Amino acid sequence: xxxxxxxxxxxxxxxxxxxxxxxxxxxxxxxxxxxxxxxxxxxxxxxxxxxxxxxxxxxxxxxxxxxxxxxxxxxxxxxxxxxxxxxxxxxxxxxxxxxxxxxxxxxxxxxxxxxxxxxxxxxxxxxxxxxxxxxxxxxxxxxxxxxxxxxxxxxxxxxxxxxxxxxxxxxxxxxxxxxxxxxxxxxxxxxxxxxxxxxxxxxxxxxxxxxxxxxxxxxxxxxxxxxxxxxxxxxxxxxxxxxxxxxxxxxxxxxxxxxxxxxxxxxxxxxxxxxxxxxxxxxxxxxxxxxxxxxxxxxxxxxxxxxxxxxxxxxxxxxxxxxxxxxxxxxxxxxxxxxxxxxxxxxxxxxxxxxxxxxxxxxxxxxxxxxxxxxxxxxxxxxxxxxxxxxxxxxxxxxxxxxxxxxxxxxxxxxxxxxxxxxxxxxxxxxxxxxxxxxxxxxxxxxxxxxxxxxxxxxxxxxxxxxxxxxxxxxxxxxxxxxxxxxxxxxxxxxxxxxxxxxxxxxxxxxxxxxxxxxxxxxxxxxxxxxxxxx
Amino acid sequence: xxxxxxxxxxxxxxxxxxxxxxxxxxxxxxxxxxxxxxxxxxxxxxxxxxxxxxxxxxxxxxxxxxxxxxxxxxxxxxxxxxxxxxxxxxxxxxxxxxxxxxxxxxxxxxxxxxxxxxxxxxxxxxxxxxxxxxxxxxxxxxxxxxxxxxxxxxxxxxxxxxxxxxxxxxxxxxxxxxxxxxxxxxxxxxxxxxxxxxxxxxxxxxxxxxxxxxxxxxxxxxxxxxxxxxxxxxxxxxxxxxxxxxxxxxxxxxxxxxxxxxxxxxxxxxxxxxxxxxxxxxxxxxxxxxxxxxxxxxxxxxxxxxxxxxxxxxxxxxxxxxxxxxxxxxxxxxxxxxxxxxxx
Numbered sequence: 001x002x003x004x005x006x007x008x009x010x011x012x013x014x015x016x017x018x019x020x021x022x023x024x025x026x027x028x029x030x031x032x033x034x035x036x037x038x039x040x041x042x043x044x045x046x047x048x049x050x051x052x053x054x055x056x057x058x059x060x061x062x063x064x065x066x067x068x069x070x071x072x073x074x075x076x077x078x079x080x081x082x083x084x085x086x087x088x089x090x091x092x093x094x095x096x097x098x099x100x101x102x103x104x105x106x107x108x109x110x111x112x113x114x115x116x117x118x119x120x121x122x123x124x125x126x127x128x129x130x131x132x133x134x135x136x137x138x139x140x141x142x143x144x145x146x147x148x149x150x151x152x153x154x155x156x157x158x159x160x161x162x163x164x165x166x167x168x169x170x171x172x173x174x175x176x177x178x179x180x181x182x183x184x185x186x187x188x189x190x191x192x193x194x195x196x197x198x199x200x201x202x203x204x205x206x207x208x209x210x211x212x213x214x215x216x217x218x219x220x221x222x223x224x225x226x227x228x229x230x231x232x233x234x235x236x237x238x239x240x241x242x243x244x245x246x247x248x249x250x251x252x253x254x255x256x257x258x259x260x261x262x263x264x265x266x267x268x269x270x271x272x273x274x275x276x277x278x279x280x281x282x283x284x285x286x287x288x289x290x291x292x293x294x295x296x297x298x299x300x301x302x303x304x305x306x307x308x309x310x311x312x313x314x315x316x317x318x319x320x321x322x323x324x325x326x327x328x329x330x331x332x333x334x335x336x337x338x339x340x341x342x343x344x345x346x347x348x349x350x351x352x353x354x355x356x357x358x359x360x361x362x363x364x365x366x367x368x369x370x371x372x373x374x375x376x377x378x379x380x381x382x383x384x385x386x387x388x389x390x391x392x393x394x395x396x397x398x399x400x401x402x403x404x405x406x407x408x409x410x411x412x413x414x415x416x417x418x419x420x421x422x423x424x425x426x427x428x429x430x431x432x433x434x435x436x437x438x439x440x441x442x443x444x445x446x447x448x449x450x451x452x453x454x455x456x457x458x459x460x461x462x463x464x465x466x467x468x469x470x471x472x473x474x475x476x477x478x479x480x481x482x483x484x485x486x487x488x489x490x491x492x493x494x495x496x497x498x499x500x501x502x503x504x505x506x507x508x509x510x511x512x513x514x515x516x517x518x519x520x521x522x523x524x525x526x527x528x529x530x531x532x533x534x535x
Numbered sequence: 536x537x538x539x540x541x542x543x544x545x546x547x548x549x550x551x552x553x554x555x556x557x558x559x560x561x562x563x564x565x566x567x568x569x570x571x572x573x574x575x576x577x578x579x580x581x582x583x584x585x586x587x588x589x590x591x592x593x594x595x596x597x598x599x600x601x602x603x604x605x606x607x608x609x610x611x612x613x614x615x616x617x618x619x620x621x622x623x624x625x626x627x628x629x630x631x632x633x634x635x636x637x638x639x640x641x642x643x644x645x646x647x648x649x650x651x652x653x654x655x656x657x658x659x660x661x662x663x664x665x666x667x668x669x670x671x672x673x674x675x676x677x678x679x680x681x682x683x684x685x686x687x688x689x690x691x692x693x694x695x696x697x698x699x700x701x702x703x704x705x706x707x708x709x710x711x712x713x714x715x716x717x718x719x720x721x722x723x724x725x726x727x728x729x730x731x732x733x734x735x736x737x738x739x740x741x742x743x744x745x746x747x748x749x750x751x752x753x754x755x756x757x758x759x760x761x762x763x764x765x766x767x768x769x770x771x772x773x774x775x776x777x778x779x780x781x782x783x784x785x786x787x788x789x790x791x792x793x794x795x796x797x798x799x800x801x802x803x804x805x806x807x808x809x810x811x812x813x814x815x816x817x818x819x820x821x822x823x824x825x826x827x828x829x830x831x832x833x834x835x836x837x838x839x840x841x842x843x844x845x846x847x848x849x850x851x852x853x854x855x856x857x858x859x860x861x862x863x864x865x866x867x868x869x870x871x872x873x874x875x876x877x878x879x
């Protein structure tokens with residue numbers, strides 16, 4: 001027993017500490033303090049940045065939780081017209097990069113956008129600066145990130161016992177009361193997991209905040225690096241983001257509480273039927289969200305792409321699509337495999353605080369802005385080189401820099417959190433009784449893992465894999481810095497064209513990304529249906 | 536517990552180091568053997584690829600390139616050190632070029648060809664980098680609501696008569712930073728701070744993310760005047776020739792229009808410095824300069840080359856002849872000044 005624990009501890013530690021390497025590099029930056037720049041920052045800009053960041057996090061947090069949970073509840077518990085396809089359509093915004101969505105929104109709703117021009121010219125209303133204040137950027141983030149909460153709570157509602165809701169109905173509780181008193185508390189862990197991912201994405205975002213010119217903590221990181229050429233202060237500021245992420249994870253665990261929610265009977269029966277006006281009202285609401293978050297931006301991209309596809313399309317796109325696919329699929333497979341190793345239930349893990357801490361460390365990279373993560377990796381490799389040189393070896397920088405391995409490493413470090421949280425949530429659904437009876441029957445750990453754990457964790461593994469794949473496909477800053485020669489991706493093409501103002505042409509690679517993402521989701525849907533049938 | 540911790544961390548480290556050493560051995564035989572030139576560039580691919588293809592056609596030398604963001608590529612060059620594959624680093628904004636020079640990433644290249652082709656204020660005094668195209672940042676105005684007689688200097692846009700009528704691009708963009716550096720150079724810090732403060736007070740909207748947004752804001756009536764790089768204006772006019780917008784050359788009676796450059800230098804540890812120098816000289820030549828400018832409606836740095844027809848139609852102007860390394864030297868001061876004055 002002890003021996004087994006020692007072995008598994010070593011393996012899990014190796015995986016987790018490797019994944020957490022950029023976090024260590026960022027933390028070590030405190031060894032090189034720069035007092036002058038810190039004094040300037042704290043005196044002049046930090047307090048404003050912290051409050052604007054908190055406002056953003058609060059607004060986005062409340063928004064995604066409400067929208068994501070309500071949507072998930074509606075599609076799982078209520079039968080309304082169009083429910084079947086909307087349930088899947090609501091995933092589609094995942095495929096659009098946040099900065100592309102923000103771009104389209106500004107194009108439509110900014111002072112010079114169609115919507116405001118129409119408002120002024122047809123309705124005679126006064127125009128306004130949509131980027132002033134924080135409501136517009138909060139709404140944008142909510143529409144970009146609600147699918148995280150939607151995806152996780154949807155899975156959780158699906159596992160809830162219909163009988164409990166029936167009991168609530170029998171006791172005369174209104175549907176709204178049932179939602180707040182029964183369904184929502186049961187979905188709390190899932191909502192908290194989705195919220196956590198959203199908040200970390202928001203903290204690390206640079207694209208959307210740049211387009212709105214909204215200053216967050218990330219702004220200070222880029223200013224330290226870009227304006228004051230201090231990679232050290234940038235890393236120190238980034239380490240504070242990691243600290244925030246650490247607390248968010250802590251609170252998420254708290255929010256889950258001690259309670260464990262085990263999976264229950266799965267049926268496809270909907271407890272509520274919304275018919276007539278009510279049904280159409282719900283349809284209108286859900287469809288409205290789908291329109292705003294997917295259909296409208298898509299329409300804009302198609303209009304742009306249509307006018308420029310002849311200029312922009314070339315054989316180069318075969319390469320772009322190939323490298324994007326290879327990176328996306330490889331990174332998703334590796335991340336999911338490692339996350340599964342970390343998330344597998346086990347007695348050793350239950351008992352070891354050390355293991356719990358290293359695993360937590362491994363999931364913090366998600367809060368680092370992509371370029372900080374990338375530079376952190378470069379510095380980390382450089383340290384290994386220096387150690388190597390110290391012992392009479394050579395620098396390894398030129399071998400590792402620009403290698404595909406390093407880029408994959410960056411993806412794994414950055415996206416471990418989403419794979420892990422989704423897989424771990426499904427691991428928590430496994431009732432201890434399964435493990436106990438398997439043990440009683442004399443099953444080895446190997447068999448337990450293969451025949452009990454993995455099949456039961458499949459929904460989480462699939463969801464985690466999909467999320468990582470879509471995120472890798474959209475990832476820009478780390479890819480831009482670390483990719484090997486000739487490994488341009490679709491996201492890079494979108495960025496290079498749109499940064500130069502060539503939006504019509506940028507729409508072409510953006511559309512290919514959306515199609516690619518939709519295909520990934522199609523595969524996910526197929527596997528998800530298959531696995532829910534067999535379990 | 537603590538012993539186990541120690542053991543596991545030791546193992547992690549040795550795995551790291553071990554795999555690293557293996558990698559070195561596996562690849563030490565792969566080294567640059569051909570005579571191609573490798574370029575790291577923050578100038579976007581569609582703007583450099585046609586040039587490199589023309590260079591290869593002329594000279595037979597192949598060019599490999601990797602695009603990326605300026606600051607990130609500089610960091611990568613620094614860490615790659617003597618082992619870098621890059622022979623040339625190409626970027627936009629003199630501040631970036633100056634910084635790469637100050638980090639000892641370039642070697643000095645001062646050939647007669649470069650001196651003849653490119654004016655001195657567009658080159659680094661020590662020959663570390665050479666400007667290859669000029670990007671002029673000047674005033675753009677609505678022809679419906681503003682008369683050109685009302686316009687004069689960058690500083691004038693800070694006066695009360697433009698209250699609620701000015702649109703600016705974000706202070707986070709290098710072109711804004713280098714313009715403010717030039718204000719500090721020309722007027723001193725205090726005056727520059729007053730100008731920036733005046734701009735902020737006159738803003739009609741939150742500073743825009745892009746120059747193109749500044750122009751759409753003017754077209755839609757949100758504001759009347761703004762500051763843009765001329766090639767963004769060029770692209771807009773190409774698409775919409777009747778747009779009621781015009782350029783005004785700022786500071787013609789005083790210091791001249793603020794210009795920035797895109798440029799390049801040969802890296803300090805270039806394995807093919809000869810090829811990179813040849814590429815740099817070729818890029819400064821009349822033939823390349825004509826392509827270089829017209830691809831992006833910029834002004835050629837080589838003064839013997841006429842600009843593209845669209846660009847020439849805007850007329851000639853007096854340039855600010857501040858040596859562009861100043862844009863780099865003063866950049867951090869400029870940023871502090873803008874952050875303190877609340878220019879977002």
